[in-house]
Structure formats: C-alpha cells, structure tokens
Amino acid sequence: MAYSRSQTVCLTGFQGHPVTVEAHIAKGRPALVVTGLPDIALEQSKVRIFSAFTNSGLEWPDTYTVVNLLPASVRKSGSVCDLAIAAAILAAGYTVPRDRLEGTVLLGELGLDGQLQPVRGVLPCLLAAERAGADTAIVPLRNLAEASLVSRLKCLGANHLSEVVAFLRGEESLSATAPVVPEEPAAELPDMADVVGQETARRGLEVAAAGGHHLFLLGPPGAGKTMLAERLPSILPPLDEAAALETTALHSIAGTLKGTHPRLLRRPPYSAPHHSVTMPAMVGGGTPLRPGAISMAHNGVLFLDECPEARRDVLDALRQPLERGEILISRARSSARFPARIQLVLAANPCPCAASSTESCTCPAPRRHRYLSRLSGPLMDRVDIRIEVAPVPMSAMLSADAVPESSEVIAARVAEARRAARERWSDAEQEWRTNSEVPGPRLRAKPWRLPTSVTKTADWLVETGQLTGRGYDRTLRMAWTLADLAGRDRPDSGDIAEAAGLRVGWLPPS
Numbered sequence: 001m002a003y004s005r006s007q008t009v010c011l012t013g014f015q016g017h018p019v020t021v022e023a024h025i026a027k028g029r030p031a032l033v034v035t036g037l038p039d040i041a042l043e044q045s046k047v048r049i050f051s052a053f054t055n056s057g058l059e060w061p062d063t064y065t066v067v068n069l070l071p072a073s074v075r076k077s078g079s080v081c082d083l084a085i086a087a088a089i090l091a092a093g094y095t096v097p098r099d100r101l102e103g104t105v106l107l108g109e110l111g112l113d114g115q116l117q118p119v120r121g122v123l124p125c126l127l128a129a130e131r132a133g134a135d136t137a138i139v140p141l142r143n144l145a146e147a148s149l150v151s152r153l154k155c156l157g158a159n160h161l162s163e164v165v166a167f168l169r170g171e172e173s174l175s176a177t178a179p180v181v182p183e184e185p186a187a188e189l190p191d192m193a194d195v196v197g198q199e200t201a202r203r204g205l206e207v208a209a210a211g212g213h214h215l216f217l218l219g220p221p222g223a224g225k226t227m228l229a230e231r232l233p234s235i236l237p238p239l240d241e242a243a244a245l246e247t248t249a250l251h252s253i254a255g256t257l258k259g260t261h262p263r264l265l266r267r268p269p270y271s272a273p274h275h276s277v278t279m280p281a282m283v284g285g286g287t288p289l290r291p292g293a294i295s296m297a298h299n300g301v302l303f304l305d306e307c308p309e310a311r312r313d314v315l316d317a318l319r320q321p322l323e324r325g326e327i328l329i330s331r332a333r334s335s336a337r338f339p340a341r342i343q344l345v346l347a348a349n350p351c352p353c354a355a356s357s358t359e360s361c362t363c364p365a366p367r368r369h370r371y372l373s374r375l376s377g378p379l380m381d382r383v384d385i386r387i388e389v390a391p392v393p394m395s396a397m398l399s400a401d402a403v404p405e406s407s408e409v410i411a412a413r414v415a416e417a418r419r420a421a422r423e424r425w426s427d428a429e430q431e432w433r434t435n436s437e438v439p440g441p442r443l444r445a446k447p448w449r450l451p452t453s454v455t456k457t458a459d460w461l462v463e464t465g466q467l468t469g470r471g472y473d474r475t476l477r478m479a480w481t482l483a484d485l486a487g488r489d490r491p492d493s494g495d496i497a498e499a500a501g502l503r504v505g506w507l508p509p510s
C-alpha cells in the first residue's frame, strides 16, 4: 500500500502538540487533499509543497494523494508542517525509505524553490517532541542553533528539501552543528550604581526583588521612575534551568531571540510596553498566536509607565496573570495559554499635565484627583509597595561623594533573603518560592502568627481604615521579606512599621 507517516509538532499558544502526518497515494484523478483541521496557512502549504517538489527535481505523485493530520482534535496552524508533509508524501511514493522517518521529527516551511525557511517556536516544539519520545530532529539550518538548546535530541539542519531527501536516502549527511557566526558583544545591563540618591526608591526596589512584591512608583517626569524599573532585573536572581527554557521558548515563539546563535536566556526579562498598548499586544494575539507583552515578562519584570493613561481593559487584563501566573486567550474557535508569572512595576505622573514638579502644576485639584483615582480598585490593591519618587536636584547629584551601591552588591543580599524565604516555606505543605506567594491565612495562623506587640502598627492602620484586609496580609508578607533581608528569623515591630509604610506610602484617592 502506498501509505506512510511522518512526525511534526504544532503549537497552541505555548504548548507544543506532536502531530502525525499520514500520506496515502491512491488511484484516481490527480489531486492533493489535506484533512485534519488545517488552518489557512496549512492549506497554502499544498501550493508550496507542489512547487518545492517540482523545483527540487522530485516527481510529484500524479494521482489522488490524501494527507491527514493526527490527532484531529489539535488545531494545526502555520507553515511549520511543510517539511513533514513533503516527507510523508515522498515516503508514500517510495522516493525515500519509510523506516528513515521513525523517531524523527521534521520542522520547517518550504519556499517555492524548495529552500527550507526558518520557523518560530522551534524550541517549544522540540521540547514537546522530546517529551513524546523523538530522538532526532530535522530543522531549517537557520534554526539549528536554537534547536540544539534541547540537549537530549540529535538535531540536524538543512537548507533545501533536496538535502533532506538525500539524507533520508542515506546518500548524504546533514549538518549537526550550526554555522559559526561572530558573536555580538553582550549588551551591558543598566546598573543600580547609576541611581544617585533615591534612598526610599532604592530600598523599595530591593524589598520588591527580595520578596517578589509588586511595585508602584509615583513621581513627575524626570524623577527616574523608568531608570529604577529597568534596573530591577539586575538585582533579581538569574533564572534556573526550567525558567530559562520557558522564557527562551516564549521568545522563540515571539521571534525575539537575538542573533543566529541564541542562547538560553538566563537573566529575568524586562518588558515595557507603551501605555497605549492594545489588548492583543498586551495579552497575546495574531495568527499564528504570539505571546504579548505580559508573557514576554514571564519570570521577569513588566513595567507600565503612565499607567493611568492605559486602557481600562488592558489594566484589568493584568489581574489574571497576577493571580494565576498565566494568561488565557480565548478565541472564537480555540483558546490558548501563555505563562505569565510576572513582577509588576507600575508608574504614574501625579497629574495628567505632566508638570515637572508638584509646585509647577497649576491644575485644579479635581483634575488630579480624577486622574489618580483611575488607580484605585483591584489592580492597585495587588501592588504591595507604593513609593513617591522625587527628582534628585542636580546639586545633590554633583555633590554625592560616595558611588551608590552596585547591582551586584544588592543582588547578593536579595539572593540571601530569597534563600532564607525558600528554606522556611519549603517546610510548609506547599512550596512557595517567595514571601509574596504565601497566602494571608497561613501568615496569620500558627506557627507564623506574630504577637500583637509586633503587629500593632498594622493593626492600628486597619482599625483606622487606612489598610484593607488584603493590605494587611500584604504588609505581613513584606515584613517577612524585611526580616529576611536583615537576617532575622522573624519580623519585629520595626519590620511591620516599615512594611506598612511601604504599603501606604501613597494611597490612591477613593
């Protein structure tokens, strides 16, 4: 029987699904029929594959050919399946031996001339193929460096369909090493040593990094809010292996991996969309589906400057990732998830007029009030640390005699505090990595409950209505972070007072 099969992978959001391509060459009028939920890009692959065959000197089966994609339940999208479909047809027509396709996963788009075009998302696709038991992968040569990040797969690269055919016939070998390209020098990360003065904000940033707390910065333009936010990744611990793979895979799908020789991303990413960002650009969208700014900040920092200017629905969309660590994108016929465990930094000017200082703003009070009251509500309630940032006068900058602490020094303290927190909570029934993840009821119960002599400041703020119940729990979490930074095994009343100050440092008007 003229029947064969090959393996490929399709992405639904972040998730790679192994797909089997069946090809059957039957008697009948010449036609190519593709079944099994193909999308439009896949429909077009018929044209690409036919042209690639004829331009590679391969014989097109001049009969009725059926290609079926399994399982039918998985929505197949994109052009990533081209190579696997071509290989299945070739094997069904005895052009290449069928057994050569066993255990091999094929990824790649075909050009009309038979050239193999690089595709996005090779890393998450091959991670899924590896889990499904594949041992070899054939990918476009320009994707080979990225493919090789999947350590347990044998990865081979090809430039042209005819090379793949020669390889499957056992006539030629394929390149197992990506071509050497001169490395771009690594860009230097912005460092905390550049931030002069700003003692409160520096402290807030360190506490945020140590406990995984969300942060809000209020201050006029030029106060240094962006400068502070973009330095948060430099004091966070580097990503572990699993997080590095996830983060790199997301950037692979987004097509933002830099250079032809991508490496695993080890630094927490920083994503700073403009406040005019649209919903799809924020949460993810497009065809095929790409992650949005939120997921580009997965395992790192999402910074939203001038957040009162952002669309209401965009701000509301941040709540789900803050609660669940992922974002669900629902569409008419499908839905997909992207990971989105982020540390949020919001910033705002005190007034829509963007005056350079509070004194130079002459707007009527109701206007400022209306502007900042956009920041009340459930999103703002999830932000632990709220800090007012004032511009540092030039004279103070010039007279500062000591060089501010560098990111390296702060990162060491952050790492130590995180280690203490992880150790404490790993004894708990559920493993929490940072203080910000520990549920409030756990902190208010034995053995973590703090005596009222310690919590008195926070208790008083609740009694006088300056702190909500949720705000109280957030204060407790931050107090644990402050204790971890100071090397104490429990928060004292000073930690509670400082935590409460960070929490109510600035209150949105209600």
Ligand SMILES: [Zn+2]
Pocket: 351, 352, 353, 354, 355, 361, 362, 363
């Ligand atoms: Zn104003």
